[in-house]
Every structure is written in C-alpha cells, then in structure tokens.
Amino acid sequence: MVGGLLYMWFLSSMDLSAKLVWSGMSFGLYVWAMWIDTLLLLGVRSILAVPSMALLFGKSKKGSTLLGIIVISLVFWWSPFAIEPSSYRLEMTIGLITSIMLLWLQPPAVLILAKSSQETADLVRMVSMAVHPLRVVALLDTKRTGRDMGTFSLFTDNIRTDSDREWQKVVDILLESVPAVILDTRTESPPVSHEVAKIINSQRLKQTLFIVGPLGEAPALENNGYKSDSFGVYAVIKEDLTRDRIRELFH
Numbered sequence: 102m103v104g105g106l107l108y109m110w111f112l113s114s115m116d117l118s119a120k121l122v123w124s125g126m127s128f129g130l131y132v133w134a135m136w137i138d139t140l141l142l143l144g145v146r147s148i149l150a151v152p153s154m155a156l157l158f159g160k161s162k163k164g165s166t167l168l169g170i171i172v173i174s175l176v177f178w179w180s181p182f183a184i185e186p187s188s189y190r191l192e193m194t195i196g197l198i199t200s201i202m203l204l205w206l207q208p209p210a211v212l213i214l215a216k217s218s219q220e221t222a223d224l225v226r227m228v229s230m231a232v233h234p235l236r237v238v239a240l241l242d243t244k245r246t247g248r249d250m251g252t253f254s255l256f257t258d259n260i261r262t263d264s265d266r267e268w269q270k271v272v273d274i275l276l277e278s279v280p281a282v283i284l285d286t287r288t289e290s291p292p293v294s295h296e297v298a299k300i301i302n303s304q305r306l307k308q309t310l311f312i313v314g315p316l317g318e319a320p321a322l323e324n325n326g327y328k329s330d331s332f333g334v335y336a337v338i339k340e341d342l343t344r345d346r347i348r349e350l351f352h
Contacts (some may be wrong), residue, residue, distance in 0.1 A: 215285035291321035
C-alpha cells in the first residue's frame with residue numbers, strides 16, 4: 102500500500118483531487134483493519150462501547166476540534182462561490198467523515214488514568230505501541246505531556262474535556278467501556294485519588310493494573326486505604342508493564 106501511494110503521489114499524472122481521494126480511501130482501509138483487529142481480539146461485545154464513544158464526541162476538546170475540521174472542509178468543498186468545484190468533492194466528504202467517525206467510535210481497549218506529565222507521556226507511548234492496533238484512550242493536558250505519543254492519536258484518543266467539571270462523567274463512561282485500565286499511582290493528586298476510589302468502589306480491581314514505584318510506593322493507593330501489596334491489587338512497576346501482562350486484563 103505504501104509503495105502504491107508513493108507511486109501515485111510522485112510518479113503518476115493524476116490530479117491533486119484524485120490523489121487526495123485515493124489517499125483517503127487507503128487510510129480508510131487501514132482504519133477498517135484496526136476495527137477488525139479490535140473485534141477479533143476483544144470480541145463482538147466490544148461494539149457495545151460505540152454509543153458511549155459517540156456520547157463523548159461532544160464533551161471532549163478534540164471532538165470539538167474534529168467537528169470544526171469537518172465543517173470547514175464542507176464549506177470549502179461545497180461553497181457555491183467556488184471558482185472551480187472539485188469533481189471529487191462527494192468522495193472527499195464521505196471519506197473525511199467516515200474516517201473521523203470510525204477513528205473516534207473504535208471501541209477502546211485500554212484506559213490510562215494518570216496525572217499529566219512527561220512521565221505519563223512515556224507511559225502512554227509505551228502502552229499504545231505495545232497493544233497496537235488496539236486503541237488506548239486517556240485524558241491528557243498536552244501542555245504538560247508534550248505531543249510525542251507514539252501510536253496514541255492526540256486528535257481521536259485524547260478524551261480530555263472542554264470543562265473540568267465534566268471529567269468525572271467522562272471517566273465514569275470510559276470505565277464502563279474499556280476491558281482494561283492502567284492507573285499510575287506513583288504521584289498523588291485529587292483527581293488520581295478520586296479515580297483510584299472509583300476503581301475500588303466499582304469492583305474493577307481485576308481489570309486494573311496499578312503502576313507503582315520501584316519500592317512499591319503508591320501515594321494515590323495509600324490515600325484510599327490500600328497498598329501495592331493489598332489483597333486484590335494488581336501492582337507492577339513501569340518496567341514490568343509488558344504487552345502480555347496488559348492483554349491478560351482482556352480475559
């Protein structure tokens with residue numbers, strides 16, 4: 102596929118609109134492949150998460166951004182004042198909307214809960230690359246984490262909300278939608294402590310990996326009356342967070 106795209110863009114005589122359409126179609130095939138892998142690895146029941154992901158589209162900052170991209174593109178492509186409308190504008194419209202919706206609605210496999218920091222960015226990058234093509238979601242402040250996240254998409258996988266008052270509702274929805282949770286308890290903050298309490302009270306311990314320090318330090322756990330060696334707590338250090346260990350949570 103990559104070779105075909107390179108030939109099309111640099112050696113073929115196709116016009117720009119046609120190149121964009123065929124590139125979009127190729128990307129669409131890649132997105133469909135991710136969906137197929139998700140269904141094969143997580144099971145058909147993972148589709149039950151689609152309505153929840155649709156609900157979060159309007160609540161997140163990136164959802165609002167993507168909606169703006171769609172609107173601007175539609176205005177540009179379908180404007181009655183365009184001097185020379187593209188003959189491929191219908192195909193480009195369908196391709197853009199379909200790709201964005203499929204990326205956003207793809208059932209997530211892992212939810213990462215952690216305080217936004219560069220260390221969290223490293224964790225997200227490691228986990229997303231370990232379980233790819235499965236989807237990893239998080240609520241991150243990119244001003245604190247940076248933008249280098251590996252296969253984690255800042256546009257469709259970062260479900261940070263427009264309002265800080267909404268984040269608890271978003272976490273509740275995601276906890277009901279993902280088969281696995283990774284919660285970094287190495288740093289203490291009110292949101293992280295709240296998320297630990299939510300995990301404990303929702304009886305999701307069996308589906309949760311708690312990241313702790315080298316000596317078992319877990320301030321966010323301890324604030325909720327638990328330790329890294331407490332009964333039912335599945336605690337690991339970051340270096341032991343392997344692909345196989347994460348996928349054990351899916352079963």
